[in-house]
Amino acid sequence: MKSIREHIQDFLEYCEVEKGLSNLTIKNYDYYLKRFKDWIEKNVAKNLNPEKLTADHVWKYRVFLARYQNLQTKKPLKRITQSYFLVALRAFLRYLAKRDVKSVAVDKIDLPKKEARPLKFLLADQVEKLLDTPQTDSLYGLRDKVILETLFSTGLRVAELAALNCDQINFNTREIGVIGKGGKPRVVFLSDGAVRWLDTYLKKRQDKEKALFINYRGKIPTEGFRRLTPRSIERIIKKYVHQAGIPVEATPHTLRHSFATDLLMGGADLRSVQELLGHTSISTTQIYTHVTNKQLKEVYQAFHSGNKEK
Structure with a gap:
């Protein structure tokens, strides 16, 4: 049975071959999902199977993102950045469901409310x-x-x-x-x-x-x-x-x-x-x-x- 790490690699190949996504999009998915995989291996278990991933694990990961601070700047992740991590995770879980691999349902993951950003333009x-x-x-x-x-x-x-x-x-x-x-x-x-x-x-x-x-x-x-x-x-x-x-x-x-x-x-x-x-x-x-x-x-x-x- 494949681990989350192995499924992530399959997902990236799926994005390239079947979905035809751009190199930049695939690179971003790789970056965000690698961070998720690292957190799982550190805080849950090494070589965890998707079937054993729970909604509670995902929630604790969300808490980690919300409380994370940059070691140098001491600044937290912006909500939009937290959303990028979760969008990648949702895409991965959607892929698993498409492949009939049981895991956390995508609808269990809501995205953070967007911060209102001022629209800058020149006169x-x-x-x-x-x-x-x-x-x-x-x-x-x-x-x-x-x-x-x-x-x-x-x-x-x-x-x-x-x-x-x-x-x-x-x-x-x-x-x-x-x-x-x-x-x-x-x-x-x-x-x-x-x-x-x-x-x-x-x-x-x-x-x-x-x-x-x-x-x-x-x-x-x-x-x-x-x-x-x-x-x-x-x-x-x-x-x-x-x-x-x-x-x-x-x-x-x-x-x-x-x-x-x-x-x-x-x-x-x-x-x-x-x-x-x-x-x-x-x-x-x-x-x-x-x-x-x-x-x-x-x-x-x-x-x-x-x-x-x-």
Whole structure:
């Protein structure tokens, strides 16, 4: 009879072969389930079979996650991080049930209530200031300008942006075909500015790398070596936000938020914005309506004649 450790390995192979999940998703499952397996082996038993896993074990694991503190920072795990551990565990238990392996039922594990996180986005003048910050006389400065323009033009996730190849850009239709979360394809569109700067950037490149955004410093380039990572792009955004003097801790996702907010403030309907962002559920997109509704209320209070002193 296989242990939890062995079943986890089978589950990861199932995710790769049958489910066709991305390498990043499989890597995350591996990380979170390894922590669960380590906790089980330390606190319950070595080589425990799934059949002997109980709801009480899972509850004690949840208590462990809730009380865990980082050894260096002494900070606890955020609720969203606790949820990541439990989402992975639920996916694993769902797999066991599919394979007719008895264990704890998935519906016994509820996810922690989500923390309300403020939605950060840039105002139009802040976006303009940020886009104008890179010095485009060098190739890497030009690259950074294109990164900023493309993020705000398309609303891409940073991982989607980092994965772009040069041949994905269709200058005739001004579109980019991308593969988003869950392997779902969608089309995003390029603004006049993004098209112009992308064209300039690609014409000035001398390399034959297929990656759209590459690193110009460091080691000799090899196939696939020079592609910028999502983390590198995050650092680039942070640098220019600081240089522009924008009082917001902006990230690539802040530009994604700014893209969506800009569309809704301009009159776009929620379903269209959902499609452009690649959200599976409309409820995910609805977070932006809270922002735009607040903005509309401020406009109403400032300009509606009924609010003016008689």
